[in-house]
Every structure is written in structure tokens, then in C-alpha cells.
Amino acid sequence: MALTISPSWSVPLVKTASGPVTGVATDGVAAFLGIPYAAPPVGPLRWRPPQPVATWTAPRVANQFGTSCVQQQPGSRLPWTEEFMTQGPVGEDCLFLNVWAPQGKTDARLPVMVWIYGGGFTEGSSSVAVYDGAALARMGVVLVSLNYRVGSLGFLAHPELTKESPEKSSGNYGLLDQIAALRWVQANIAAFGGDPKRVTIFGQSAGAISVTSLMRSPLAKGLFAGAIAQSGPGLLGRNALGGMQTLADREAAGVKYATSLGAPSLAELRALPPTALLAQGAPRGPFNDGWVLGATDPVEQVPVTIGFVADDLAISGSLAPPSKPTLENYKADAEKAYGADAAAFLALYPALSDDEVPAARKSAGRDRGRVAIELWAANQRKASPRVYTYYFDRVLPWPQHPEFGAFHTSEVPYIFRTLDKLDRPWTAVDRIVSETVASYWTGFARSGDPNGNGLAPWPAYTSDGHTTMQLGERMGAMPVADPPKREFFVRQLTRQ
Numbered sequence: 001m002a003l004t005i006s007p008s009w010s011v012p013l014v015k016t017a018s019g020p021v022t023g024v025a026t027d028g029v030a031a032f033l034g035i036p037y038a039a040p041p042v043g044p045l046r047w048r049p050p051q052p053v054a055t056w057t058a059p060r061v062a063n064q065f066g067t068s069c070v071q072q073q074p075g076s077r078l079p080w081t082e083e084f085m086t087q088g089p090v091g092e093d094c095l096f097l098n099v100w101a102p103q104g105k106t107d108a109r110l111p112v113m114v115w116i117y118g119g120g121f122t123e124g125s126s127s128v129a130v131y132d133g134a135a136l137a138r139m140g141v142v143l144v145s146l147n148y149r150v151g152s153l154g155f156l157a158h159p160e161l162t163k164e165s166p167e168k169s170s171g172n173y174g175l176l177d178q179i180a181a182l183r184w185v186q187a188n189i190a191a192f193g194g195d196p197k198r199v200t201i202f203g204q205s206a207g208a209i210s211v212t213s214l215m216r217s218p219l220a221k222g223l224f225a226g227a228i229a230q231s232g233p234g235l236l237g238r239n240a241l242g243g244m245q246t247l248a249d250r251e252a253a254g255v256k257y258a259t260s261l262g263a264p265s266l267a268e269l270r271a272l273p274p275t276a277l278l279a280q281g282a283p284r285g286p287f288n289d290g291w292v293l294g295a296t297d298p299v300e301q302v303p304v305t306i307g308f309v310a311d312d313l314a315i316s317g318s319l320a321p322p323s324k325p326t327l328e329n330y331k332a333d334a335e336k337a338y339g340a341d342a343a344a345f346l347a348l349y350p351a352l353s354d355d356e357v358p359a360a361r362k363s364a365g366r367d368r369g370r371v372a373i374e375l376w377a378a379n380q381r382k383a384s385p386r387v388y389t390y391y392f393d394r395v396l397p398w399p400q401h402p403e404f405g406a407f408h409t410s411e412v413p414y415i416f417r418t419l420d421k422l423d424r425p426w427t428a429v430d431r432i433v434s435e436t437v438a439s440y441w442t443g444f445a446r447s448g449d450p451n452g453n454g455l456a457p458w459p460a461y462t463s464d465g466h467t468t469m470q471l472g473e474r475m476g477a478m479p480v481a482d483p484p485k486r487e488f489f490v491r492q493l494t495r496q
Contacts, residue, residue, distance in 0.1 A: 367489060
């Protein structure tokens with residue numbers, strides 16, 4: 001499928017397997033927005049695997065993002081300002097993707113990066129402002145982002161759904177959407193100048209859990225060559241968002257949820273308006289259904305990069321917010337978390353007054369997070385030929401809210417080089433950090449190894465190294481934790 005370029009590249013035209021699309025070109029990048037990769041999952045297709053999209057013959061205008069999938073829209077929720085959140089229309093007809101490609105590189109077979117958004121599997125969109133792919137495309141990659149179903153529309157399992165399924169499975173529809181989009185990439189990305197043999201999937205939070213789920217799924221085998229997981233697996237725990245549940249577990253939860261909606265039958269569920277399915281208590285997230293995901297993992301998986309940010313979710317070992325930073329609460333929390341080992345923990349991370357508690361908690365949480373990622377890497381290394389870990393500690397400048405620090409998702413605009421989507425007092429250091437981490441990410445997409453181009457060396461995980469890559473004002477390898485602290489958390493984490 002050849003790319004036809006108008007003389008000015010103002011209206012680039014690409015012929016995909018489904019039909020021709022026209023995009024827009026700006027500053028050396030052609031953007032194709034809102035391309036449907038599957039049929040609208042509405043009516044009888046609600047809670048079914050994505051079906052082939054209807055073909056078209058006349059050029060389809062692809063210059064606006066498609067509708068985002070059904071979700072609540074708070075607009076903003078600190079620390080996530082509007083630039084991090086879904087804006088614009090939502091609806092069930094939402095299975096769209098976007099492509100950003102360098103101009104005039106149709107024969108280059110460039111590396112491809114496919115972004116999967118986070119949002120706890122209840123919200124998120126490929127149209128989020130800081131996910132704009134143009135700046136990464138200017139670095140010589142083809143960038144793809146996709147929408148996938150979230151909430152109960154994406155992850156509801158139910159006995160009637162399982163019964164009607166040829167595979168006798170239900171519930172992982174959001175993950176099936178991602179797989180359908182990756183199949184679209186394999187079929188079409190060469191027309192945009194991308195190399196289908198060099199596809200790297202990357203995502204953050206729920207997107208990172210999606211990434212490692214795709215690494216496990218037999219249905220996704222061969223659809224990508226590398227993976228990057230940001231602030232998800234390892235940090236959030238194996239059963240985060242119900243990931244270790246079985247089909248029977250989720251069917252039972254689905255029946256309970258349907259009953260709570262007053263729609264116990266599948267016919268009644270499909271007759272409900274989508275807004276009714278936003279009720280609290282909806283099952284969410286990928287799980288071991290026996291078809292999309294099994295109880296055992298593939299013995300051969302792709303190279304992977306994994307890490308987290310300094311003030312991430314769960315650095316205290318729990319998704320729950322910490323108690324008030326008093327010395328009394330700090331000691332009580334240690335007793336609750338570590339039991340007989342609480343005294344050892346308090347000796348490693350002492351606090352002598354209320355004022356010292358926040359720093360002690362933060363230090364312990366960061367050490368624990370780095371050790372947890374290292375243990376995840378040790379296990380993953382059995383299947384992946386290379387594993388790279390990182391710790392991102394650059395604080396997004398925000399004078400009005402210094403308390404948030406390097407918060408969950410704050411690394412994303414650095415990686416996408418979309419700092420200017422946010423109104424912040426950026427410094428030269430922020431620009432350097434952004435250019436550098438973007439170079440590491442695109443380097444990994446090119447070869448499965450982030451190293452090269454004069455960057456500070458990033459060592460791969462080894463069983464005896466006990467280091468991770470620090471990404472921030474300082475770039476370079478750093479110890480995971482001081483030996484006594486690392487040993488403490490290894491004991492705690494391996495007994496859970």
C-alpha cells in the first residue's frame with residue numbers, strides 16, 4: 001500500500017486495508033487522527049470481541065480525534081490537570097486510533113511505538129493532550145495511539161456472555177480491543193513508513209498493566225517486538241485491579257453487578273443506555289479468562305523496560321492514602337504493615353518527630369518501589385532476553401502544588417516531549433530531561449536496547465547488579481537501595 005503525497009503535504013493521503021484516509025501535515029509530521037480499527041461495539045456487539053470495520057472507498061478525513069470510550073469525565077482531578085485527562089465527547093462508538101508519521105519517510109521502515117493509556121481501566125483516551133505523538137515522530141518513529149473500552153463495557157464477565165462466546169470466555173474486551181489495534185498496525189503501518197517487525201508497545205499505569213498482559217497473551221504473540229511498562233507491574237502488585245482473578249470469580253462479580261443495575265439478564269444489560277453502566281462497583285481490568293490470558297505465562301517474551309516515578313502511587317506499599325504524618329501514626333502504620341518486623345523497619349527509617357515522618361515515609365516508599373521493580377525484573381528475566389529498570393525522579397515544576405512532587409503520570413509529558421502542553425515554569429533542565437528520556441524510549445523502540453547516541457549508559461538487569469537507571473537531573477545507574485534496606489524489603493516482598 002503506497003503513500004501518495006500532495007506537493008505541499010498539506011493533505012497527506014494513505015491507503016489502508018479498510019480504505020483511504022487523509023490527514024494533516026505540520027512541521028514535518030503527518031497526523032492521521034480518528035481512524036476506525038474495528039466496528040462500533042454497539043447494540044448486539046456490546047460485550048463482544050471487536051469485529052472488522054466496514055470498508056470505505058472515498059478518502060476518509062482523519063483530522064480529528066475519534067470519540068473517547070464511555071466513562072465518567074471529571075475534567076481534572078489533582079494532581080492531574082486538564083492536560084492529563086479525557087476531554088471532549090464520549091460514546092460507545094469509540095474504537096479509533098491515531099498515527100503520527102514523519103513526512104516523506106514511507107520507505108524507511110521506521111520503528112513503531114504504540115501507546116496504551118492509563119486511567120485505572122475506568123477512564124482514559126488517546127486524545128489526552130500530553131499524549132500528542134508529533135514530537136516523538138520527529139525523532140524518527142511512527143507513533144500510534146489507540147482507544148480501548150474501559151469500565152464495565154470493557155471488562156464485564158457474565159455467565160451468559162461466556163455461554164454465547166465460541167471460546168467460552170468473557171470479560172477481557174478492552175484487552176481484545178488493544179490486540180485488534182495491534183493487528184491493524186501489522187496490516188497497515190508499512191503504508192505510513194513504519195516497520196511491522198519493530199513495534200514497541202508502551203503504556204503507563206493501567207496502560208502498563210495492559211502492556212504486560214499483552215506480553216502474556218497468546219493472541220498477541222508476534223504483534224510487537226518490545227515493551228515499556230511505566231508505573232504499573234511490580235509497583236502495583238500482582239493482583240492490582242483484580243489481575244489474579246479467574247473467569248469464575250469475574251462471572252460472579254458480573255452477576256452481582258448486573259443485579260445491582262436491575263438488569264440480571266444479558267438482554268436487559270444490552271438494552272441499558274451506556275450511562276447506566278457507569279455505576280459504582282463495575283468489574284475492571286484484565287484477568288485470567290483462559291483464552292485471552294491463561295494461568296501460565298509464555299516462556300519466551302519480548303525485551304522490556306519497566307520503572308516508576310519518585311512520588312508514584314503505592315510507594316508506601318498500598319494504594320490507600322497514607323495516614324496523617326504524625327509519629328504515632330507512622331509507628332502504627334509500621335506495625336500494621338510489617339508486624340514483628342516493625343522495629344527493624346523503624347530502625348532503618350527512623351523518625352524522631354512529626355516533622356521527620358514525611359521524609360522517612362518517602363524514603364522507605366521509594367526504596368520499597370525500587371526493590372519491588374528489581375524483584376519483578378528478576379522473575380521477568382526468565383522469559384525476556386533483556387530487562388531494563390528505571391527510577392524517574394524529576395519533579396514537574398509546579399509552584400502552586402509542590403506537595404505532589406514527581407507524581408503518578410508526571411513523567412509522561414517528558415517522554416512525549418509535550419511539556420509545552422502544560423503551563424509550567426519549565427527550565428533548561430526540564431528540556432534536557434525530556435530530550436534524553438525521549439531518546440532512551442525511541443532508542444529502545446529501534447533495537448530493544450535504550451543505549452546509544454551518546455547517552456549515559458543504561459545497564460540491563462543482572463541478578464547481581466542491584467542497580468537501576470536514575471532518570472532526572474542526574475542520568476545514570478544508581479543502587480536500588482542500601483544493602484540492609486534492600487534485604488529488608490526483599491524479605492517482605494517475597495513472603496507476600
